[in-house]
Structure formats: C-alpha cells, structure tokens
Amino acid sequence: MPSALINGKEIGQSIRNDLTKRIEYLNEQGISPGLAVILVGDNAASKVYVSNKQKTCEELGIYSQLITFDANLSEHELITTIESLNADPAIDGILVQLPLPKQIDESNVLSAILPSKDVDGFHPINIGKMMLGQDTFLPCTPYGVMKLLEYSEVELSGKHAVVIGRSHIVGKPMGQLLLQKDATVTYVHSKTPNLKEITLQADVLVVAVGKAKLITSDYIKDGAVVIDVGMNRDENNRLCGDVDFESVKEKASYITPVPGGVGPMTITMLMENTVQSAENELRQDKRSENR
Template sequence: MSAQIINGKEIAEAVRQEISKEVQQLSEKHFIPGLAVILVGDNQASQTYVRNKEKACKDLGMHSVLIKKPANLTQEELIQSIDELNQDESIHGILVQLPLPGHISEKAIIEAISPEKDVDGFHPINIGRMMTGQDAFLPCTPYGIMVMLEHIGYDVEGKHVVIVGRSNIVGKPAGQLFLNANATVTYCHSKTKDLAYFTKQADVVVAAVGKRDTITSDHIKEGAVVIDVGMNRNDEGKLCGDVAFDEVKNKASYITPVPKGVGPMTITMLMKNTVKSAQKALEQRKSAQKS
C-alpha cells in the first residue's frame, strides 16, 4: 500500500478561507483583529517565520505590528514592551518570537503576556485550561495536527497515539489534545528504551524530536497514521522531517510530508487564535457597554 498524503498546505488554505470570513464579519463591525510580533535580535530563521506571519495577517485583512528589538535588549525592557501591548486595545494577540538571547528568560517573557492575548498558547494559564478541558488558546502546532486529522475525517477516539517527543511547544500539549479527544496516549522521548516497541503498537505516531530518520518503516505497524513535526536538513541540504518518508509512506495509511505538512498549519492556527481573541474582546466590549 502507499499512504495518502495529508497536504497541510491545502488544508491550511481551506481553514484560512474560514478565518477570512470571520475577519470580514469583524471588519463590518469596525473591529479589526490585531497581532503584534516582537522579534529580538537577527536570527535568520526567526526573521523568515516573522515575515510569513506578517504576510498571513495581510492576506487575511488583519492588523499586523512588528516590533524589532536589538539582541542586547534587557529582559526588563522586553517585559515593558509586552506590558504596553497588553494594554493596547487594537492588539488581540501578542507573540514573542523564540528563541530569545540567552540572557532573557523565556519563561518570564511568556508569563508576562496577558493570557487573553497569548495566541501562541504557551502561558501557564492557557496550558492549565487546556489540561482541564476548559476553553483556552491552544498551542498552534498541536492544534493544527488535530485540525488536519479532523479534515481528513480521522476520528482519534479510542485510538492509541504515541507521541515521540516531550517539548512544551509540541510533544506535551499534543498528547493532551489527543487525550482530550478520548485517545489513549503514550509519550516516548530520547530516554525511551526500545522506541519501536511502543510505536509499533500505535494507530497514530506523532514524530516531534528534531532528528531525521527517527521513525523508519520498522517503527510503525501496517496502516498507521504518521504525523511528522520535524524540521531538519538532509545531506543535500533539503528540508526533511523526523520520519524516513520514502520508506514509511509504503506502510502507513496517512502521512504528512515535510515541507507542506504540519508547517503551514502552525501559522494558520495562530491566525485563528488571534481572530478568536478579537471575537472575545468584541463581546467583552458589548457587555461593558450594556452594563
């Protein structure tokens, strides 16, 4: 068999069409969703990500603000910039592009962002809400994975999902979202002994370790769904994931490619979270006016 390709680029475009309609509805009420991105330093990869976010905002008719700061910025100065955005009613989402210079605590910066504007879904309050099944801004990459599976009509309820990776950005929250959707979840990581023992039992394997060829055809059972979150380079310098795509695709039922897989979904879900934040802000404004 040969796996069906889950085309993240096409799914992201379909979701963006829905977002565009929501932005239009807000615009008709003279309410434009606004996203502010703070970029510290001159990391090339970060600059590329930020440009893509700016373009996505523009394409959707959203308000976009880019704040560039030098790498020698102090933590206090960065928090002050965040505080100003927390108070800015035209901004509904705040994103500080990671990674940050070593002298700045990512934890402190994430916690400085208002939970109501934390459209990355990294704030402990949003993580806590997600963990307990409450309404929250969901981390964008795991959120995108769930939307992809929903889009292809794959129901995860009762399925065994193995997450390979335990980062706070992808691995941990992805497992929680699957658990919230009534899947049975197993976490594996760099210290797991006999990784294949666990992944061979999985109906769904999510590879998110940042090391190419971590998942080969020997790691999955026939007909498994394979989601590749990795972003690496092969010997020729081309983008590749954590999955040995060419061999795994002949055993899986569905598989995401790299690129054009999970990647396009991440920015799309960021846009969706920002619009959701704007919708909430508008409702709060209406409630305040009534009272």
C-alpha cells in the same frame, strides 16, 4: 498500498477562507484584528518564520505590528514592551518569537503576556486551561495537528496515540489534546529504552524531535497514521522531516509531508487564535452594552 497524503496547505487554506469571512464581519462591527510580533536578535530561522507570519496577516487583512530588538536587549526592556502591548486596544494577540537570547528568562517573558492576548498558547494560565479541557488559546502546532486529523476524518477515540518528543511547545500539549479526544496516549523520548517496541503499537504516531529521518518504516505498523512535525535539512541540504517519508509512506494509512504538512497549519492556527481573540473582544463589548 501507499498512504493518503494529509495536505496541510489545502486544509490550512480552507481554514483561512473561513477566517476571511470572520474578519470581514469583525470589520463591519468596527474591529480590526491586530497581532504584534516581537523579534529579538538576528536568528535566521526566526526571521523567516516572522516574515511568513506577517505575509499571512497581510493576506487575511489582519493588522500586523513587528517589533525588533538587538540580541543584547534586557529582560526588563522586553517585558516593559509587552506590558505596553497588553494595554494597547489595537492589539489582540502578542507573540514573542522563540528562542530568546540567554540573558532573558523565557518563562518570565511568556508569563508577562496577558492570557487574553496569548495567541501562542504558552501562558501558564492557558496551559492550565488546556490541561483541564477548558476553552482557551491552544499552542499553534499541536492545534494544527488536531485540525489535520479532524479534516482527514481520522478516528481517535480508543486508538493508541504515541507522541515522540516532550517539548513544552509541541510534545506535551500534543499528548493532552489527543487524550481529550479519547485516545490512549504514550509519550516516548530520548531516554525511552524500547522506542521501536512502543512505536510499533501506535495507531497514530506524532513525531516531534528534530532529528532528520529518525523514524523509518520498521518503526511503524501497517495502517498507522503518521504526523511529522519535524523540520530539518538532509545530507543534500533539502528540507525533510523526522520521518523517512519515502519508506514510511508505503506502510502508513495517512502521512504528512515535509514541507507542506504541519508547517502551514502552525501559522494558520496562530491566525485562528488572533481572530478568536478579536471575537472575544467583540463579545465583551456587546455584553457591556447590554448591562
């Protein structure tokens, strides 16, 4: 039986509808959520991502500030800009679009963002809180995957979840979030010798490696839930994921398409984190008033 489609556009829109109401309430309290996005260089994909983020901010009524720099920008200049945004009360969230030019140390830059404004969820403090299961900003793509599973009513407790990929952005945090929902989690990656043997055990398979159509139907068991985080181009230059959708959809119980699956959720959860940051500010203001 063909699998049920997990529609990221529809689920993302449902979350955005809720965000609109929360933003309206913040506006009534005199707070306008603000997001600053820093783009260094002229990476074509990064420009598309940034444009989509700005468009979504506009649709939701979030103040958006785009700061662009040439690719020869120094690390010191970038961190100085971040420090000024840290101190700007109009900005609730700061996002530095990755990747950065080679002369800039990514870890130094991400650590310079105030944890309270780190809406991408990459600051070491926020990553540490996530590992401990504490309230914090979660990395947007794994957070979006968890929302897809939640809205689709996929049971995770006691299930075997396999994550293909170990990046700091998706793979590592993805496994931790699944673990917090009581799944048994296995990571596999490029050095795993028996990849297929492990993926065939997966009740939930999350694929985030950046290799077009790597996972075919013989890698999954009947009824598995398959989440495709990949975004690639196939031999005909069409968008595709890391999963061979046409073959896998005949075996999976649920599957995300590419495009229209995880992609829309990443930006949606960025907006969620930005609004959450503004709400945190409101709570702090009210606490100060009551002292």
